[in-house]
Amino acid sequence: MIESPSGFWGPVVWIIAAIVALLIAYFIQRRGEKAYKKGVQSETFLMGNPKLSAGETHVRAHNIYWGFFEGLKKYYIPTIAAHTGIINDHLIWLIAGIAIVIIILFIAGGI
Amino acid sequence: MDKLLTHSPILIIAIPLLVAFLTPLIGRAGGKARNTLVIASLAFVEFLVIILARDIHLNGIHIYTLGAIAPDLALPGGAMMPIRIILEVDGMSIFMGIIWATVALAAATFSLSHMARETGQTRFYTLLLLMVAGCFGMIFTGDLFNLFVFLEIASISGAALIAFRTRFADAVEGGFKYIVISAVAGLMFLFGVGLLYAQYNSLNIGFLASVMQYSMLDKIALTLFLMSLTIKTGMVPLHMWYPDSYTVAPANVTAMLVITSHACMYAVFRICFTLYGGVLDASVVGWIIVIIGLLTMFVGVTMAVFQTDVMRFMSYHAISQMGYMWMGVGVGLAVLGNPGALAAYGRDAINGGIFHILNHAMYKPLLFMTAGALFHRTATRDLNKMGGLGHNMKFTLILYIIGALSIAGIPPLNGFASKFLIYESVYQFNPVLAVVAMLVSIITLASFTKAFQSAFTGPQLPEYKNVKEVPKPMLIGMGILAAAIIFTSIFPGLVVEHIVNPATDALINQSAYVNGIMGGTP
Numbered sequence: 001m002i003e004s005p006s007g008f009w010g011p012v013v014w015i016i017a018a019i020v021a022l023l024i025a026y027f028i029q030r031r032g033e034k035a036y037k038k039g040v041q042s043e044t045f046l047m048g049n050p051k052l053s054a055g056e057t058h059v060r061a062h063n064i065y066w067g068f069f070e071g072l073k074k075y076y077i078p079t080i081a082a083h084t085g086i087i088n089d090h091l092i093w094l095i096a097g098i099a100i101v102i103i104i105l106f107i108a109g110g111i
Numbered sequence: 112m113d114k115l116l117t118h119s120p121i122l123i124i125a126i127p128l129l130v131a132f133l134t135p136l137i138g139r140a141g142g143k144a145r146n147t148l149v150i151a152s153l154a155f156v157e158f159l160v161i162i163l164a165r166d167i168h169l170n171g172i173h174i175y176t177l178g179a180i181a182p183d184l185a186l187p188g189g190a191m192m193p194i195r196i197i198l199e200v201d202g203m204s205i206f207m208g209i210i211w212a213t214v215a216l217a218a219a220t221f222s223l224s225h226m227a228r229e230t231g232q233t234r235f236y237t238l239l240l241l242m243v244a245g246c247f248g249m250i251f252t253g254d255l256f257n258l259f260v261f262l263e264i265a266s267i268s269g270a271a272l273i274a275f276r277t278r279f280a281d282a283v284e285g286g287f288k289y290i291v292i293s294a295v296a297g298l299m300f301l302f303g304v305g306l307l308y309a310q311y312n313s314l315n316i317g318f319l320a321s322v323m324q325y326s327m328l329d330k331i332a333l334t335l336f337l338m339s340l341t342i343k344t345g346m347v348p349l350h351m352w353y354p355d356s357y358t359v360a361p362a363n364v365t366a367m368l369v370i371t372s373h374a375c376m377y378a379v380f381r382i383c384f385t386l387y388g389g390v391l392d393a394s395v396v397g398w399i400i401v402i403i404g405l406l407t408m409f410v411g412v413t414m415a416v417f418q419t420d421v422m423r424f425m426s427y428h429a430i431s432q433m434g435y436m437w438m439g440v441g442v443g444l445a446v447l448g449n450p451g452a453l454a455a456y457g458r459d460a461i462n463g464g465i466f467h468i469l470n471h472a473m474y475k476p477l478l479f480m481t482a483g484a485l486f487h488r489t490a491t492r493d494l495n496k497m498g499g500l501g502h503n504m505k506f507t508l509i510l511y512i513i514g515a516l517s518i519a520g521i522p523p524l525n526g527f528a529s530k531f532l533i534y535e536s537v538y539q540f541n542p543v544l545a546v547v548a549m550l551v552s553i554i555t556l557a558s559f560t561k562a563f564q565s566a567f568t569g570p571q572l573p574e575y576k577n578v579k580e581v582p583k584p585m586l587i588g589m590g591i592l593a594a595a596i597i598f599t600s601i602f603p604g605l606v607v608e609h610i611v612n613p614a615t616d617a618l619i620n621q622s623a624y625v626n627g628i629m630g631g632t633p
Contacts, residue, residue: 061494
């Protein structure tokens with residue numbers, strides 16, 4: 001168990017609670033539809049159209065969260081553009097960083 | 112055994128260094144002899160780190176003076192300042208040592224199969240061991256110039272390891288970027304060391320801490336240290352080289368590079384808390400570290416969720432997670448001069464940040480290795496081309512789930528325990544920080560779900576129908592880290608009490624480090 005300024009974390013208690021919840025879920029699942037036939041009812045039915053190949057049904061990585069990236073376009077376009085991959089640019093960021101930190105330290109504490 | 116313990120700090124550095132140069136010789140006798148030597152030496156180093164950790168836990172700071180009549184004699188009779196090379200291992204150093212020894216052993220075991228098809232394996236293990244020696248030197252040394260030397264050893268070997276698969280053009284480019292960034296950062300660091308040496312005539316951290324005046328030159332030196340190590344750690348906005356280099360390295364090397372970043376982060380904390388701790392404008396420097404941490408968390412995770420290259424995806428997440436550590440420790444530093452706030456939440460914030468270093472050093476190398484396992488079997492890093500691999504790579508799938516849940520901070524895994532400490536303590540400092548940290552965790556979970564769905568789930572793709580599970584040494588390497596994650600998840604209290612708390616105390620209690628060298632007259 002670990003204690004924070006306003007609470008505690010005990011993983012053992014959490015694990016016991018999770019096991020109990022899983023047991024309850026398993027019990028409910030066991031009481032499910034008895035007439036279910038494996039391999040028949042799990043087959044995809046596409047309105048009578050031919051079944052798609054495995055490659056066609058798999059959602060590829062670039063399609064996932066498309067809406068999220070569209071919504072945050074104004075953030076993503078300049079952020080990605082800043083990642084030029086050019087080493088000179090990386091070093092310019094370093095020099096700018098050094099200048100900013102020196103100014104902050106001098107302003108805060110005097111020269 | 113006592114002699115072994117006495118000399119353990121130098122042995123932990125010297126053994127990998129010696130074996131690195133012995134490897135080409137033994138390699139001539141065959142691959143098995145070479146591999147056995149590498150694994151046995153790293154296992155022995157792990158043993159030495161454990162006995163040294165136990166001794167430090169019982170007896171406090173361990174000093175080792177090279178060339179002295181007695182290794183613990185830091186100040187020869189009548190001398191006003193230490194003149195020899197000194198290793199000073201306290202709770203924070205040995206905390207990093209435990210991480211390094213464990214991850215290095217796991218990565219070397221993983222390499223046995225992962226690198227089996229590569230040519231020049233003897234050179235690979237030589238470089239790997241040099242990197243291990245360099246980073247152990249960085250975390251054990253009590254001397255600023257030696258810190259620079261060991262940083263260079265780790266950087267040069269790291270660059271060579273990134274570019275190891277020279278048949279890939281991007282690997283050579285990644286290695287080039289790493290060495291240029293490392294060389295510039297190293298020069299900045301050396302310039303800072305020179306500024307302090309010119310003023311105080313010493314390079315010893317303990318001695319310098321005892322005479323530090325925080326003059327204008329000291330502030331310039333602090334800035335150079337801070338920013339050179341910030342770029343080496345890969346913090347935003349100085350992170351842009353990081354994914355370019357880490358993506359193209361073999362996964363076992365990337366696992367080691369992650370903890371090399373931790374060693375650089377250790378150097379930042381050592382410099383802020385120990386070297387400058389007594390005179391530093393803690394709230395200003397603390398806030399600088401907190402803001403860098405906050406930016407790193409947010410930019411890292413938002414860039415990660417966008418990626419479709421599995422190694423690049425992991426690299427951005429490594430960047431993002433380091434933001435948590437900087438934020439936690441930065442909050443502690445910001446309230447270092449306020450005993451009330453330090454006791455109320457500052458110490459817990461540092462504890463959370465340091466605990467997160469330990470957790471990150473377990474789940475991130477594990478995740479990089481699972482990405483390496485996918486590459487090992489599919490020969491692609493592109494998540495768009497993967498799918499349904501969970502059907503044939505069940506153990507890799509389970510290990511990925513353990514790592515992914517941990518990095519996303521899902522209870523009861525260890526990632527949650529350290530984030531819990533960070534959220535609750537940072538909230539009391541500034542609630543906005545805690546809100547951003549939680550948002551980053553949510554995006555982390557979302558992005559690992561994306562990678563999970565893309566690579567492992569879905570129907571079995573025809574091109575991967577005959578894919579097999581990765582070889583046993585790779586599973587053992589990943590298994591070592593997964594076992595460490597599970598242990599830390601179930602017993603976080605034990606880990607915090609015996610490993611994290613001593614590290615936090617070592618950072619906060621600057622006078623203990625100074626007294627270790629100066630003998631009670633700081």
